[in-house]
Amino acid sequence: MSSVSKTTAEKTSERIPAAQRREMILASASQVFAERGYAGATTDQIAQAAQISQPYVVRMFGTKEKLFIEVHARALDILMTTLRGVIARHSEADPAPEHPLARDLGYAYIDLINDRGILLSLMHSFVLGHDPVIGAAARSGFLDIYRLLRDEAHFSPADASSFMAQGMMFNTLVATGLPTIYDSDDTAAELLDITCGPKLDTLLAASGRGAI
Amino acid sequence: MSSVSKTTAEKTSERIPAAQRREMILASASQVFAERGYAGATTDQIAQAAQISQPYVVRMFGTKEKLFIEVHARALDILMTTLRGVIARHSEADPAPEHPLARDLGYAYIDLINDRGILLSLMHSFVLGHDPVIGAAARSGFLDIYRLLRDEAHFSPADASSFMAQGMMFNTLVATGLPTIYDSDDTAAELLDITCGPKLDTLLAASGRGAI
C-alpha cells in the first residue's frame, strides 16, 4: 500500500510529459476546429475538450493561430501518409491488381472520416484563403496533395483534378452534416448513396447520425 | 438654385429607401462573409463595406445570424435562377444542340464567380453544418441544388453528383485563393487550367490576381 494516490476521482490534472500533452491538445483542437472553423472555435472549447485549462492551451502553442497551423500540418501529414501507404501497397502488389489505385485511394480517403477532425479541419483551412497565414498554408497543402496524386500515384492532371473534386464533394457532404439526416430525407440518402458508393456505411458509421 | 444640397462631399449619409438599402447591405455582407466566413466577419466590416454605421446593419436585420441567413438565401436564389435560365434556353433551342447542357451549366456556374460573394458565401454555409440554424439552411440549400440538377436539368443522380463535385472543387480553388498565385506557381497554373478548361480566363479575371 505504498504511495496510494488516486482513491477517488482526482480533481487536479495529472502531470503529463509535454510532448504527449501536445498531441492530446492537437487531437482535441482538430475536432473543435473541424466543427466550428478557425474563427468560430474558442481556445476554451479546445481546452475543455482536452480537459485542461484554457491558459494552458495558449501557453503551449503561443497563439490560437499557431495552434491552428499545427492542426493543419498534422492533418495534412496524416492524409498524405495514408495515401502514400496505399500507393506503396499497390507498387509491391501484382502488376494488374484487381482494384485500381484510384479506387483504393478513394476508399482510404473516405476511411479518414473516422477521425472527423482530419478532413474537416483541412476543409476549413481551404476556405480561409483570405487570411494571410492560414491561406498560405492552405494553398501550399492543397498543391501538395495534387502533386502527390500526379507524381507519386502517377495520375494524369485531369484524373488528379477529378479525384480531388470528389474529395471536396465528400468533405462538403460531411461538413454540411447531410449524413446525419440520412434516414429522414430520401434525397439526401440518394445523393450520399451515389456519391460514396459501397463506402457509404463507413461514412454513416462515423457520423453520429439519427433521424432529424 | 433652389434647395442646393451637396456642394462638397457630404459627410452625412443620404436618405435611401429601406428596400434599396437592404439590398446594398446584403451585397456588401455577401462579399465580407465570403472572404472571412460567418464567425470571422464582423458587422462593422460589413457596415464599412456598405458605407453606413454598424448599428444600422444590426438594426435592419436584427442579428448577424439573420443577416447571414438572408445572404445565404439570396446567393442560393441567384445560383438557382441562373441555372434555370440556362436550362430554359436549352429547352427552346434545337433538339440536338451543339453545346450539351452539362457544359453550359458548368460555364454558367463559373461565370457566377464575377460576384465572389455568391459561391463563396454558400461555401461558407456548407462548412458550418454544426451550427443549428446555418447548418439547416445549408443542408436544405445543398439538396435544392441537387434536385434542380436531377429534376429540372434531368441529370442522372450520378451526373448530378459529379457536377456538384466539380462545383465544390471550383469553390475550393477560389476560396483558397489559388487563382491569385496563378502566375507565380506552375503547379497551381496547371491545376487551374485542367480544372476550369476554357473558362479559366473568367476565373482569373475575377480574381484580383498578380504574382505572389
Added chain:
DNA sequence: GTCTATACGGCGATAGAC
C-alpha cells in the same frame, strides 16, 4: 432612415502561484 454613445459579454493572452 440613420447616427452617436454605450452597455455588456466573451475571448485571447499574460502574470504568477504551486
Added chain:
DNA sequence: GTCTATCGCCGTATAGAC
C-alpha cells in the same frame, strides 16, 4: 507542468437623439 485570477480588447446589440 498546470492552474487561478485577471486584464484589456473587440464585437454585438440596445438606447435614444436627430
